[in-house]
Amino acid sequence: MAHIQLHDVRKSYGAVDVIKGIDLEIQKGEFMVFVGPSGCGKSTLLRLISGLSSITSGDMLFDGERVNNRVPSDRGIAMVFQSYALYPHMNVYDNMAFGMKLAKAGKEETRARVEKAAEMLQIGHLLDRLPKQLSGGQRQRVAIGRAIVRDPRVFLFDEPLSNLDAALRVATRLEIAKLHHDMNNVTMVYVTHDQVEAMTLADRICVLRDGKVEQVGTPAELYERPNSTFVAGFIGSPTMNFLEGRFADSYRCNTLGVRPEHLDLSETDPVWTGEVVHAEDLGSDSFLFVDVGAKQPLVVRQGGHQVIPYGQRVGVRPREGHLYRFDAQGLPCN
Amino acid sequence: MTHPTTAVPVAAPKNGRETSLEQQRLRAAFWFLAPMLLMLFCVAAWPLMRSIWFSFTDTSLTDLHGGKWVGFDNYLSYRQLSSGRVIWRGTLVDPAWWNAVWNTVKFAVVSVSLETMFGLVVALVLNARFAGRGLVRAAILIPWAIPTIVSAKMWGWMLNDQFGIINDILLNLGLISEKIAWAANLDTAMAAVILVDVWKTTPFMALLCLAGLQMVPGDIYEAARIDGIHPVKVFFRVTLPLIRPALMVAVIFRMLDALRMFDLVYVLTPNSAATKTMSIISRENLIEFDKFAYGSAQSSLLFAIIAIFVALYIWLGKVDLGGEKSK
């Protein structure tokens, strides 16, 4: 419901600048994901939006209203924490109702809202339990339920899946996507270091690096038109191959990037040739590591099982129109 | 700083100036701390300042507000007689005071050393796995739980010259040939006081040492055993250095407690010159002998001695009192 604007937002702790001037707009109902390596400032930025820390300078607006110094509870936000942060001594119902109780909401209304949220998340049968009696996945649902009950303008997620095991992570990811669909006009801001989460959940992704915005765009845009080697290397799995030196020279750039899925084996018309040094067979795909003489072996993605013995020489050819050329600063060449 | 050039539509905040979360928390912190600090000021800082002030006056117990400034007279002053002889007066030349200082230091050093040693031994025992460990751990808490006054009386009874059980045991074992008045005898009074203090506070030391020992990872001992290092060597080269920080903190707390020793001596060996501590002699002058200002001077000296001791200890021992560095 909220349209969030950040204008030259900065945050420093003493002499240390953590957020170094960020301009960003998050549209109403948008699912925005902050992604980046650890220490890039993504969690700090989320905390600035939540109001748990206040910005050092700049402006932050929710629906055009300046909220620079507003306390979290007055911003209409709800937050889901990495560690769930449930109140250990309260049962599920009280955990979800605590905010409403503090806001002196009516008993009937509180009960109705808690029950509705519990039903949405299928935790209605757990309302009397204490957090310690719940599994990790159930706790995370309660945490999300607590956020839903607040009926927020903005939903904030701080790496909510990183404490779950792999299988549960996928299931919960699905559920968060569904939640966004069901509450389609609630703005969601989601922090993660996992680019798969970012790609699958986001309407738009904001890649952060060292306290600054590196690129903002839809997952497809970031995948297809990364505007730096950093973004190109961060988005996509396995990561993009980067070639330098003579490999790049022939394409008139400093660094040549090509994704594993855009490389084909070619016996007749190879661009590069080299030895297979390693192979990973995932069943659906297999990845060949081909040493063509660059710093790192080229990773080539092949569909299905591909049995190629180590040491065999193969030719590799990139697909047309899927080469990324970067200059010495890591920016795209025109 | 560059602001965006596009005009930003800003809705007026609801109530003029808003205070951020940080400001709200700072304000709350101030009000949370204020009553506690006020209380501490009333019972600690202010009385301390008054005590020091009294020590520079001739205030008496019966007239607390009528004291006049006399400078350092309570500490040290001199008067030249007509014969040319100089007479020094004041606490700093009072043999009774220096006797108390010496008693206190002797008591503190000996008792804390013994407690540390025994505490370590008990902790090492409790750190081993054996049947009945829980029972022993509970048992050593008993002396710690008993009020000092009660332990003084209990031991006073056991050390009684005529009917005491200690004399009975020692006589039966043939270690002494006649009954000894442990608490009253000038030669044994200090030993008696130290005995009771060691009995009462070794558990405290043992518990702190034990907590330190339990933080030493077990695989260190495992590794040492595999390498065939002698256990005694392991203790001095591995265990002791590892628990040193915990031990240093425990020792300073005990030391401070020992330096201000009052109750045990007051009850166990009343009026014995051999055990009179600084706290005892200060209180005597303050309350009993109507030398209020003189007693204040002595208590202020005790405060200074302890302050200097703490500063030296922290400085020389690099003690991490707040546990901040380990965080």
Add this chain to the structure above:
Amino acid sequence: MNPMTYFKKTAFYALVLVILVFSVFPFYYAILTSFKTGTALFEVSYFPSSFDFSNYVAVLGKGTFPRNLLNSVFIASTTVALALFLAVTAAYALARVDFRGRGLLLVSILAVSMFPQIAVLAGLFELVRFIGIYNTPWAMILSYTIFTLPFTVWVLTTFMRDLPTEIEEAAIVDGATPWVIITRVFLPLLWPALVTTGLLAFIGAWNEFLFALTFTSSETTRTVPVAIALLSGASSHETPWGALMAASVIVTVPLIVLVLIFQRKIVAGLTAGGVKG
């Protein structure tokens, strides 16, 4: 088992036995004595020979001892309640709010707990006289905060520091003020720490002697330690050892029971605060 390890085992258990006997015997002997009267008192015995409750009857029945007990209970409880009340909020500020000079403040509070009580005695005496609470329980309640308050603040601060940050942040998002965070989120999580700290402070106040001796002047206002210290018989040379030991047992048994019940928590509290013994 070879002879060497057998010897070692025996030596170890001998040491355990020595520790056990040395710890427990004096109190055992006090109990033994408290059941003896008349001439039996002056015959050394190692095992109970008689169970004569007349010492207990004498101590609890006549004289001021019941009144002294009441004084001690009242003073220690009030002191603890006051200290905990002031300390909980202060500990929150010291543990959870970042402000300049926090470290210095913590160290100063710790420094107060190291004060030799005698150094403030003169000043406190004047204060107690000035506000007119000399020879009343309030003199002790006021003066005991000098050691209970820094101790409780210090220990609760260390406990409060260990509570997870995200729970507090969740409460802030839910709209909780610092006061609500303390009372409705942290206190329910902290009650074990509160019990421990309170108990240790209670023991400290219960056992205190110097202030109680100085700020009381009549038998009815004395606390238990002072009463026991000054208990005397018909003549000054005749100490009523039986009654004395009965009184000692009465004041000690509740403490020992409490300490044994809360054993583990007390050890945790002691190590958290590095406290006085």
